[in-house]
Amino acid sequence: xxxxxxxxxxxxxxxxxxxxxxxxxxxxxxxxxxxxxxxxxxxxxxxxxxxxxxxxxxxxxxxxxxxxxxxxxxxxxxxxxxxxxxxxxxxxxxxxxxxxxxxxxxxxxxxxxxxxxxxxxxxxxxxxxxxxxxxxxxxxxxxxxxxxxxxxxxxxxxxxxxxxxxxxxxxxxxxxxxxxxxxxxxxxxxxxxxxxxxxxxxxxxxxxxxxxxxxxxxxxxxxxxxxxxxxxxxxxxxxxxxxxxxxxxxxxxxxxxxxxxxxxxxxxxx
Numbered sequence: 486x487x488x489x490x491x492x493x494x495x496x497x498x499x500x501x502x503x504x505x506x507x508x509x510x511x512x513x514x515x516x517x518x519x520x521x522x523x524x525x526x527x528x529x530x531x532x533x534x535x536x537x538x539x540x541x542x543x544x545x546x547x548x549x550x551x552x553x554x555x556x557x558x559x560x561x562x563x564x565x566x567x568x569x570x571x572x573x574x575x576x577x578x579x580x581x582x583x584x585x586x587x588x589x590x591x592x593x594x595x596x597x598x599x600x601x602x603x604x605x606x607x608x609x610x611x612x613x614x615x616x617x618x619x620x621x622x623x624x625x626x627x628x629x630x631x632x633x634x635x636x637x638x639x640x641x642x643x644x645x646x647x648x649x650x651x652x653x654x655x656x657x658x659x660x661x662x663x664x665x666x667x668x669x670x671x672x673x674x675x676x677x678x679x680x681x682x683x684x685x686x687x688x689x690x691x692x693x694x695x696x697x698x699x700x701x702x703x704x705x706x707x708x709x710x711x712x713x714x715x716x717x718x719x720x721x722x723x724x725x726x727x728x729x730x731x732x733x734x735x736x737x738x739x740x741x742x743x744x745x746x747x748x749x750x751x752x753x754x755x
Contacts, residue, residue: 492727496521499571500724503554503563503611504581506533509634509683509716511541513578516717517724518545525570527552527563528581554581554607555599564614574618576724579608579657580634584650597649604653608633609660616671623672628732630724631668633661633677637739640679654679658735665733674732676723681739683711706741 500517504510505526514526514537523546526534534549541547550566553559567574583603585596612619612631623629638647639654658677665675682701702709719738722728737743 487726493721493725494521495725498522498575499573500524500576501567501574502526502578502580503552504528506530506537510580511537512713512716513720515541516720518547520721525550529553554611555603560610560614573621574615576630577615578632584647586646588646592648600649600653605656608657619673620671625672628672628674628729631675632723633657635677635679635735637679637681637743641743662733669732676731676734678719678736678738681711681742
């Protein structure tokens with residue numbers, strides 16, 4: 486049996502994090518760095534990624550790249566940048582995401598397409614195009630890892646006017662399971678985490694208000710909003726030796742909110 490340090494170390498590993506300039510992506514980049522990985526962070530706004538890399542440089546080897554996964558051209562350009570820097574990717578975190586909120590009657594076609602292109606098509610295409618790098622040193626004993634960032638809104642039908650976001654995350658969960666089966670023979674695991682409420686720019690419209698944040702926290706079975714260590718712990722488990730036998734999982738990271746939502750849905754129909 487391995488020691489605790491050996492189970493969770495990422496020393497010598499190379500990780501790519503999309504949407505890594507802020508929010509959950511930045512938390513993930515810091516966690517990977519602290520575990521010993523070399524990290525390439527990418528997002529549509531290169532300045533955010535460069536700022537993140539500069540802020541975290543004291544923790545290890547990190548570089549910020551421009552990477553727009555909403556188009557095939559953007560994915561291809563990102564893959565080319567990655568290949569200029571490394572022939573190997575051990576960990577791919579598909580974290581880049583987009584959302585849109587509008588009433589059912591006014592929800593726009595373009596917004597639906599934009600969210601799907603980033604959250605589903607972009608994650609799938611980047612994974613596909615990086616298969617040579619992910620396969621480069623993947624082995625039975627030490628598989629490479631693809632980790633997708635889903636959402637509680639992809640597991641429970643919670644109405645909040647973000648129709649395309651919930652649908653995109655449900656689709657990403659399904660793609661996760663499909664790719665897990667397909668890539669297992671190549672020694673690549675594919676999993677997803679499904680976060681509930683965490684403070685980020687995407688959730689600032691709600692969690693930035695103290696009364697709203699307190700109300701949301703009170704509705705969660707564990708009675709609090711998610712914190713950076715919660716993301717880091719789940720990520721390091723899936724990325725390290727500790728999680729090498731896990732594939733095709735959708736890990737709830739929501740303080741029990743998705744279970745509570747399901748129970749309420751059931752009880753209202755009994």
